[in-house]
Structures are given as C-alpha cells and as structure tokens.
Amino acid sequence: MAYSGDPVLVEDLLFRPVHSLIDQSLHSRMGATTTNGDGFGIGWYGEGPKPAVFKCIEPAWNERNLREIASQIRTPLLFAHIRASTGTAVQRSNCHPFRHENWMWMHNGAVHGFHVMKRTLAMAVDPSLYDGIEGSTDSEMLFFLALTFGLTDDPFTAVAKAVGFVEDVGARRGVENPMQGTIATTDGISVWIFRYSTERQTRSLFYSADITAVRAQHPEVEVLYRLGDDTRFVVSEPLRDLEGAWLEVPESSAGIIRGREEQFRAFEPVSPVRST
Template sequence: MCRWLAYSGNPIHLETVLFRAQHSLIDQSLHSRMGHTTTNGDGFGVGWYGVPTEPPFRYRCVAPAWSDRNLREAARAIRSPLFVAHVRAATDTPAQETNCHPFRHGRWLFAHNGLIRDYPAVRRELMLMIAPDLFPVIEGSTDSEVMFLLALTYGLERNPVQALEQMVGVVEATGAAKGIQHPLNMTVAATDGERIVAVRYSSEGESRSLFHSASFRHLRALYPDDRRITAAGDDAFLVLSEPLIDLPGAWEEVPEATAVVAHAGNVEQRPFRPHLPALPAP
C-alpha cells in the first residue's frame, strides 16, 4: 500500500522528516516495516502551507521518491509549519502524476493509505455521487481522489469528521450492494492548513497502521538534547503510517475506528462511526 505523514508545529525543513530521520518517509518508501508492501515506489507527493490566505503548494511526481534529486533539494530548502507527504504503492489504478497524493482543493489537502476493494465495480456509482460543482476538478483515476471529493461533497469544509463518516458510509453501502465483502480499508489525513484530521478505519476491523506523536513538551523533557524535538516546538504534532524514530514514549498507536483531530496544540481522539447522509448530496 502507501505510507504518509502530516506535520504541524514550528516551521521546520521538510528534509527533517522526509530524509534525516532514522526511519524517514524516504526510507519507508524502500523499506517499510509495517506496510502491506515493503516498497512504495509508484510516485510521491508533498503538499505544504506558506502564505496563510493562499492554497497550499504541492509537488508530485510519478518517479520513486528515493531517486528524485529535485525532491531532496526542495526538502532542504522548504520550511513550513504544516505539510503532508505521501509515497505510493498503486493498487487498481495506474502510476501517473494525477494519481499521486496529496490531493488538493482550495485550502484542503488529502492523503490516503488503503483501498476501496473491487473499485472498478463501484467507481461509476461513487463518481455520480460527487457534487456537480466538484466533478470538473477530477484529474486522475484513483479511488483516493474520489473519496476526497465525496468527503468535500458531504461537508468536509464544515464538519470534517462527520463528512468523512458519511463518505465511508456511502462507500460501504455501495460496495455492499455489489456484494463486495469489506469494501474499504483506510487511513486518511485531511487538513485545511490549521487543523489536521486523521482517521484509521476499515470495514473488516483490520486497518493499516497509524500513529501520532506523544506530547512534544513531554518528549522535550525526556530528550532535552534532541534538536529535532526542540525545533518543532511544544505544540508540534505528527501523525504518520509508521514511526520515524525508535524513541520510547514518542508515539501512540491510533486505535481502530478512531478519528484524531489536532488543532493549535490540542489533540483529540473520538470514535469514528460511518453512516449514510441524512439527505442525498446536492
């Protein structure tokens, strides 16, 4: 499958987590320890926020992340207080730039690890549920982009967790109508540049791995000489497919069927309960 991470906190160079950590995201693209696939070489993407009032920047490429010299140069130069990065292992859809994460709409970025099972069998029905004003922005052919646009259709910008619950409810109901067992497996991240919403959920209750950082204030007390922890700040937050470094007390595993919302230094976990929308999408 895929590996991804999302960071918020003091501005840091992207290379800190993409390249320099013990088990950096680039290392995971070659040697994932917890993924269903060891190698994730079907493209990558990074989205980051700079000017507060403008949409996030994005760099995506179909090449393997480990071999892209421009990514290494960019990661060395770019500092951001909030960014999302993703390395892809393709399933039912081709390796092409428009299928690389993160996906973007307005201020929002979205990344996904997992799959809609038997996606070709449900693709048409799901795409027809996307709001008409969002349909023209479809660029690629992947299930992840459709999940993002469905979440936007059901109100991601107003109530992110509820919109993701409704998106999952629609995907599961559509799959069940086609006789598909366990239609969805996912960890996802969605952010508007201020808050990060991450979810771990699967129809079968055996979701892909997902972790988030423990309190950086607590970590700074435990590891006062670690410059990376100090630079990130006490309110920093990382949510990611698998840990970047082996530090006791640094990570908490996100439970099954759980949403995590991080905003302004506060981190909240809540049950994730998929359900169908009360009314059809517009």
C-alpha cells in the first residue's frame, strides 16, 4: 500500500480500514497466497528529505511495536508492505520497502529463475551503487538495476530498461516468463506505479479515485471526510468495498500519481545496451 496526501496517522492507514493491510496479511483475497507472514515493512517521510523505514520479520498482525509506532507517526507519504517469501531468506534486510537516499521501492511478485540469473543481474548494477544492496531478494536487485538505468532521472524509462534486462537475461538462461509483478517507487513527492508480467497475467493493482467524487457518491461514509482532498492510495487489494472508489491499473501499464493528478501510459520493457 502507498498513501499520499495530507499528513495522517499511520495507525489510520494500516489498522482502521475494513480490509486493511494488516487484515490482508492474514486474509488476502487477490494475492498469490492468502497469508503473508514473512515479515513486513513501512517507510515514511517526516522532517528530513530522506524516508525512515521500520522493518521486522514478525508477521504484521502479531508485531506490537508496529501498533505502538503507528499511533505516533504522522506522515504525508507512506509505503507499507507485507511479505510472503518467494524463495529468499526471511530476514529484516529482505523486507520491503527498500531505500536509497530519498527514494523508496516496493515490489509484489517475483523474478522467476532468479537463482540462475542472480550473478549476471548483480554484475550489471553500477559499482557505485552495489554496496547499498543489503539483502538477497530479487525485488531489491530489481530496484538497484532501475537505479543503475537512471531511476532518479526518468523512472518510466529506468524501470522499462531494468525489466527489459531481466527478460533478456532470462531468455539467455532458458527462463520462461521471468518477470512478474507490480511495483511502486517514490522520491517523496510523486509515486510511480507499474503493472507488468512477461506472460501478461500480472498480479492485481488499484489506485483510488478522486476522493471528492467518492465522498459525493458515498456521503454516509464518515472516514472519507477525515481525509484531505489530495488523498491517494495505491493498493494490491481495495481497503474496503466502495463502488467507484477503486480503479484497476491496466495490464502492462505505468503511471505517476501526484496529488489529485494521475497520468498513465502503456508499459513495454526496453532492452538496454548493458544486456548485450
């Protein structure tokens, strides 16, 4: 889940919605697994330009420290992620979101065949960035490939090149359908989102409609009046059932959300020079 808008208590974002991310950690309706108990992480922007992160290998539903800090943190931009490992170790450094300077990154999905591609992918990461990799996941490797290909200057092109590189390497290693997933990344101001898989059957991703329109459609829902007009959510699953409140991100597409504005475009991987 990603939230941007007026500063709000993390507790209100993580625990209060009917189908909150905490509820989804036990009862996912659309995910690859019903239970996501291999750790969690939150990242938020506060007083400084760089985000803070809190990660833990405990299940999100069972971590008392998360509820403690969530009741005290107020932020205009939150990333939150619950993890179900796709083969790498359950350890703190493998929990999302991942951070580099003022950027954060989350990935829901997998780089299939990662174990046979890992060395080639790692060798493509810019040497000046490599020591920033803390864990062993495909998701963090994808983040650092995107950084290598220019994420901080042009996120759309950088992610297209990172995914293109993964598919190129997968083709050479005989990996079928190497890329699967939805991605969210932010510089603390804008949120870029991507939905793509090699087989064009990508995991679910939604973003919230303009909240003023949702309020007009559902005047009986009190919580909507506690959220600012610039409120936007990006979620793997809707947080509650409200007709017209959630819009599905189209298959093979990418978008940028900034306040009440959003722009979407078709997403196609690009084969970077580095992959030849």
